[in-house]
Amino acid sequence: MPSAKEVFLADEKEILINEMERRLKNNPSNTAPLAIILDFELGTRKGEILAICKEDIVGNRIHIHRQLVEEFDTRDLDHIKSKGFHVVDYTKSEDGDRWLPLTEKAKKIIKRVEMTNKEYGYQYKNFLFVKDGKCLTPDAIDAQIKRGCEYIGIPVKTMHKIRKTYASTLLHNGVNLSIVKDMLGHADESTTLKHYIYNIENGTESDNKVLNALDPQMNAKSDQNIITFAKIKRAEKLDKSRLSAF
Helix, strand or coil, X not given: CCHHHHCCCHHHHHHHHHHHHHHHHXXXXXXXXXXXXXXXXXXXXXXXXXXXXXXXXXXXXXXXXXXXXXXXXCCCCCCCEEEEEEEECCCCCHHHCEEEECCHHHHHHHHHHHHHHHHHCCCCCCEXXXXXXXXXXXXXXXXXXXXXXXXXXXXXXXXXXXXXXXHHHHHHCCCCHHHHHHHHCCCCHHHHHHHCCCCCCCHHHHHHHHHHHHCCCHHHHHHHCCCCHHHHHHHXXXXXXXXXXX
């Protein structure tokens, strides 16, 4: 499947974040756009980021160890109904219990969320993403990212695509696959490599990297064709000395 459908390319990421900032200005009490921006720094599952508490943040790291899940009434299998969302003290798997390093940008986003909650009186236990006495729902996040993508004119992509963008960005910038796996909370590297790693660069950037890899002397050749002023001076001196000898 083409990478462009699976991740946010660099330019798409930038304009989406700008769009989330615009939405915040229009509705400053809604922290859903901040959850979207923060996930580019954490790469968590949607339910995980919505279950973050203040005490999960220790120094420069954050502990991911719970998630928001939807509960269903299954007494009538022909008419299954949602009973709403609630937080559970476990992740999708044992490997999902993990510590993530916080970038400076992530810390600033978290601080903005805390300030927003304080300003508008939002509180539910110690959870970060809250409103009206409960955690924000995945639907609130999905609506923001869907409308944001449509507004800026890019293909609609989900929060899960942000998670893939995070993983691809790490590997692209030299982070060992084993570490990327741990950051995502996967049990094995094959899952990470097969389903989460894509090219995050556009066509031109990709072509240039391939050309440089195939012809590493390309830049060196270009430099050799450049005649500097110093070289011209040296050549002139050499010619004059030869003329005097004759």
